Structure formats: C-alpha cells, structure tokens
Amino acid sequence: MHRAPRVSGSAWIQLVAALMIAVVAVLSPRFAFGDLEEHTTISDGGTGTVSSEGDPLQAGVATAGVSPAGTGYSIMKVSLNSGKTINARWNPCQSAVTWRANLSGLPKAKRAAMLKTITASFKRLSAATGITYRYQGTTTFVPKTGNLEKAPAEIVVAAVSKSRTDFPMNDNSLGYGGVLWSSWYGGTQGEGAAVMRGYVVLEAKAIQKLKTGFGSGLRQSNVILHELGHASGLEHVKDRKQQMYPTLTTASPSGFARGDLTGLKKVGRSAGCIAVPGYAGLKDLN
Template identity: 25%
Template structure:
C-alpha cells in the first residue's frame, strides 16, 4: 500500500511538472511588446518578444490631419495676402510718383485734390526751379492743400488788390492749384517763413526797395521763390515769398498799359513761387527780361505739370 501511494504521488508530481513545462512553453510563445523582464515559473527569465512591426503609413493621411493641414495652409495664405496688401498700401502712401497718387485714389486713402488738374499740351519752353532727387519730376505744391498767402500793402500801388487778385487767378487757372487769401499783414519778414516749431507761415506778398531787400538792386522788378520741406525724394513746397520793387511799379505809372505790365510782373513772380524757372525764349512770360504780358505756351505747359504733382 505504501508503495502504491508513493507511486501515485510520483505520477502526480510528474503530471504537475509536465503541466508546468507546457505552461512555460506557452508563455514563451506569447508575443509581447513589454520591454520589462518577466520571471518564469521555474525561476528563470523570459526574454521579451517584440510585437509585429508597425504597418507603413497610408498614402493618404487621416481626414483629421488633412483638414488640419488645409486650415494651416489657408492661414498662411491669408497672412501672405495681408502682408502683401500692407506693402502695397505703404508704397502707395510714401511714393510720390503720379502713378502712386492714382493708386492712393483707387484705394481711397489720402487727401483729394482741391481743384481739377489742368491738361497741358507740352508745347513751348519751360523749366523748373528744382526736381525730386534722381527723377525729372518737379518739386511742387500739394494740390490737396490751398496755398495760403497774405499781403503787406506798404509801398504798393493804389489798385494792388485787383492786381494781386487777377495775377493769383491767372496762376490758379493755369495750375489747378487753389490759393487762400489770409488778408493784409504788417509782417515784413521776407526771408524767414517758418514760425515756432518749424510751422510754415503763409506766403508773404509785399513791396520793398533795394535798401530793405538787396536783391532788388538794379533793374530787378521783383523776387520770388518757394520754400520746401522734405528730404529730396519726398519734398514739397510749403511756403515762400513774393517781393515786388515799389520803385519799378511807381516808374510804370505814367506808361500806357500800366496795369497790364504791373500784373504781368506779379504773374511772373507767382510763376517762380509755384516752381517755374527762367527760360531763354522771349515769347514766354518766364523770360528773364519780361517783354510779353500774357502767359506763353511753354509757361502754360510747365504750370500744368507743376499743378499735377502728387498730394503731400
């Protein structure tokens, strides 16, 4: 009986060992992605077995990724368009070429002209006092702002108001620039036309003699010139002066056609004020020694160009 019980126990132990060995083989056969080391039932270790290799990515990304990328691309496109638009607007604002002025009008930015531009035919001789650096575009007054002026009537002829008004009207119609009369003044500072803080004062029109203004010495009947502000590329006339020789105007009093000649002198000097220089053609009013009393074809061509400069 004893031997029979021992045999049963040995048979049972062999069965348990066989079961453990089969269980161990099954565990070793398992595929796992765990990187840790497992302890076997027999006290040994089981080397981890990596799972199958991941599948290669599909040729088309998941819908969520595609939507995200499209959204990002659209944001980048919108940002690029925005930056481009800002550059265009900046160029239009800071570029003073006639084409850029037209762009500003299309975009609805910047000021508008006060008066209509004048069409010039380009005939005749004309010259400009100054041009913008590196271009053939003349420096001029902003057609979006009036040219403010005041008159000091000391030493002027009795009909000075009519003379000045008619001369200003002539230049305004030839340029499309508008003038704003600020009335009479006792100011006689023909040199410094910038006030406190560099603010431009109105253009000063007045009469003087060579003792007060040395440039009127000799046969000079008048002096005039604009004063600009800017850096060469972006430069605009903002003030100036017109000085008329009171002795020359008095000498013309007895002559036939006095008013016509006096007015012609003022128109000539206002031509300088808006930016015209002398020419060598005696048929033009901007000839240095004025012989004619009306604007010539070259005078009108140059004045039309000066009136069509971009708004400041």
C-alpha cells in the first residue's frame, strides 16, 4: 500500500520461497512446505512492479498481480504432486485460527490503538471467510523466510522496522504478507494441501504516517486488511476498486470490496473442510 509503505505507486512484491520435504513412514503421506508471500507498497502515482520468484524444489508457485477478467480477485495456487492445482487456503473447519501481535516497532502510546485496529480487521476477515480467529496475546516473534514453522501462533502480525525481517521490503514498503502451506500425497489420505501459517509484517515507521480508523484512502486499516487478505490466500489484482490492488491510494476502498469478498469466500468456510493428515512437523496451536 504506500511505500512509505511500498505502495509506491503500486508495487507489491510477491515472492514464492520454498521449504522442503519431510517424509513420514512408508505408508504415511509425504509432506512438502511452500511459502507464498506478497509485498505491499505505497505510491504517489508512479508505476510499481510485481515480481514472482520460485524455488525449483518447491511445487507451489503463486502469480501476483493477475486476476481473471472481471472477477476482482485472485487466489494463491498450490500445485500438487499429481500436477493438479488447487487454491491455497486454511482448513475452515478447525476450531479457530490463532493469532498474536508484535507491536514493538511502535511507540508504547500507539500500541493499544493499533491492536484495536488489527482486532477489528480480523473481525471483518472472519465475517468474509466464516473462519474464527482467536487472539492469543502479544509476542516478540518477527516473521522471516526461515522461521515461519516456529511461529507462536498460526498468524503473527508484526509492526516492526523492515530491517528486522529478511523479506524484500524497500524504502516504499508498507507491508508484507503471505502464507506457509503444507501439501501431502500418498498413504490413505491421497493428496491435498492446506495453509498452516500466515503472517503480516507492517513497516512501523511508514504505517504511522497513515490515517487511523476505518474508511477509504490512505489508512492503516486498509494496509492491514490488504495483508490479511494475503495471509488468507489472496493475490494482487488489477482492479483498482479492490482492496487487493497492489497500491494504496486516496481512492483505495473502505475495507474489502466486492471482488475481495468473493475471493475470501472461495477460501473460506463455504469452500468446505480440509482433512489434514496428522503431522508432527508443525505444532498444533488450537
């Protein structure tokens, strides 16, 4: 959303990084982890770029900045072992998706207001997806490319300096968000995939320059909602009327727009439950 956010004129960077394979017993499913990320920036009307990068060892690749004509939404995809492609999404039937906040990059006097905005944003996300999100307190954890499996909650929202993470945020960056998913195949479960972790990094200095409260335009809430969209499996879109457009502008919508809501529904409870095989590689946080 703005670069001071990176929403520089428009740019969000999507990165597809990959973590590797873990094999359970001979008759058990095999698991692979994939990381799909999005960079948010802010812009003054300049032109931003969106790039996609993938690890050759990972089957899952996401494409940023593209949405089917007229839909107003685009969903991250996971490529399964068979070659089939499915939407990257949480299991909407789990009791709750847990989340924690790290607001250490903000002045103490501003943390309560930011937490209130983040909490309200999760409520809007829940209304759109039908998924329950449960707050579990604050944390000192900062999402990075190599530590997502160790996150203390399924989603961590961190308002910190961009220097504290290794995600490719630049001087114009406002935020960065994405998901860590697990795919499996073999055994009695067949094949499938589910999101296991989500994360949002807000550039602390940049986001403080935006308006507080909910509404249209250059607001903190719109950056948070945009990044939570990525943490739910949504990609960037070309429709400027949607919250998932890769640039925060004075014309950014108030909250999720029609296309955003359609996309969130497709990765939410109405899409059905996901039967995730038992796997000890990620701690059960429910």
